[in-house]
Amino acid sequence: MPESKGRDRKAAAYTPPPKSTxxxxxxxxxxxxxxxLLILGxxxxxxxxMTEYKYPIEAIGVWNLAIGFxxxxxxxxxxxxWR
Incomplete structure (x- = not known):
């Protein structure tokens, strides 16, 4: 009866896993x-x-929304x- 080829081989030497990336x-x-930034926006x-479109900067109008976003x-x- 033929022997299994897998049993005759020696196990490979231990190689440590690669360093974490x-x-x-x-x-x-x-x-x-x-x-x-989240709170300020x-x-x-x-x-x-709340100020009926007058503050923080009245001169730029609706662009205040763009700044907030x-x-x-x-x-x-x-x-x-964030990690």
Whole structure:
């Protein structure tokens, strides 16, 4: 009866797994900045509506909404890169 070829071979030497490619954690200022951007964007939009479109900057009118949304989106983008 023929013998199995798998049993005759010696097991390969142990090779450690490759080093992790994980990136380093964010700096300590990362979380406070994105939280501040989120809150500031929200407050910008709320103040714009509550003051009947006069504040924060009356001269730019509806562009106040754009500024508020840019602040909000900047904060959200930072949350996606948070580790």
């Amino acid at each position: 994980a990136r380093e954690p964010n700096p300590t200022w990362w979380a406070p900045v994105f939280v501040t 929200l407050l910008w939009i709320v103040i714009y509506y 840019v602040l909000l989106m900047s904060g959200f983008i930072m949350t996606m890169r």
